Amino acid sequence: MTEAEFVYVTYIAAAQQRIWDALVKPEFTKQYWGKANVSDWKPGSTWEHRDTDDAGSVMIAGKVVESEPPRRLVLTWAAPRDAADPAAHSRVTFELEPIDSMVRLTVTHDRLTPGSDMNRSISAGWPRVLSSLKSFLETGKALPTWVKTAQAAKTAQ
Amino acid sequence: MDKVFKALSDPSRRKLLDRLYATSGLTLGQLCEQMGMSRQAVTQHLGVLEGANLVSTVWRGREKHHYLNSVPIHEIYDRWVRKFERRGLKALDQLKRQMEGEAYD
Numbered sequence: 001m002t003e004a005e006f007v008y009v010t011y012i013a014a015a016q017q018r019i020w021d022a023l024v025k026p027e028f029t030k031q032y033w034g035k036a037n038v039s040d041w042k043p044g045s046t047w048e049h050r051d052t053d054d055a056g057s058v059m060i061a062g063k064v065v066e067s068e069p070p071r072r073l074v075l076t077w078a079a080p081r082d083a084a085d086p087a088a089h090s091r092v093t094f095e096l097e098p099i100d101s102m103v104r105l106t107v108t109h110d111r112l113t114p115g116s117d118m119n120r121s122i123s124a125g126w127p128r129v130l131s132s133l134k135s136f137l138e139t140g141k142a143l144p145t146w147v148k149t150a151q152a153a154k155t156a157q
Numbered sequence: 158m159d160k161v162f163k164a165l166s167d168p169s170r171r172k173l174l175d176r177l178y179a180t181s182g183l184t185l186g187q188l189c190e191q192m193g194m195s196r197q198a199v200t201q202h203l204g205v206l207e208g209a210n211l212v213s214t215v216w217r218g219r220e221k222h223h224y225l226n227s228v229p230i231h232e233i234y235d236r237w238v239r240k241f242e243r244r245g246l247k248a249l250d251q252l253k254r255q256m257e258g259e260a261y262d
Contacts, residue, residue, distance in 0.1 A: 006224060007226065008226055127228045
């Protein structure tokens with residue numbers, strides 16, 4: 001295997017549709033991810049991961065590859081400077097699968113360039129995003145560190 | 158969370174996680190080779206790690222690939238580490254206020 005790949009799994013005690021909405025509705029992603037995920041979520045459409053300030057700078061951009069609510073969402077993922085170059089896009093797959101009273105959410109991020117900055121930031125980022133999402137859906141509270149870290153990183157840029 | 162602590166309590170299992178951190182997607186055969194342990198022992202340890210959701214797996218054809226799933230570790234961090242950090246910061250903040258208060262009173 002030459003490409004880097006990550007597979008993250010979390011079990012969330014919430015309805016499948018709520019978890020789906022939490023991934024695709026900016027009013028929810030803002031709360032636990034600190035960024036707005038914006039798209040019409042139709043296959044072939046673009047999607048953007050935007051800052052929540054007034055400027056709304058695009059942090060991540062890509063295309064919607066597959067969208068089967070509330071089960072499966074496949075996106076391409078790139079830094080804005082690489083948005084026009086499909087070869088530079090990595091791929092993120094969200095799979096939602098009900099198990100007993102919970103839903104297993106699997107996030108697979110592949111087609112990454114080994115050793116790249118994107119590779120590094122992702123391996124630190126997904127576990128935080130997913131535990132914040134779980135906390136947000138189960139307790140109504142996102143993890144404040146995540147949002148703060150995101151804001152601090154922005155200030156430092 | 159008990160399962161996570163139990164899974165992490167064994168040095169061989171921690172070593173397996175280190176291997177998967179270094180290289181994503183290793184197969185059972187590759188892990189046995191790197192660990193110098195029997196197939197049976199590695200299979201057993203991987204079972205405990207999977208049960209604790211610390212290892213995620215993907216089948217490709219007849220091969221099962223293993224990945225470090227650090228989400229539960231992050232949950233432990235939030236539950237057990239972050240709040241102590243916060244307390245420490247609060248104590249420092251109080252100390253600072255006291256010192257400044259004394260200085261300017």
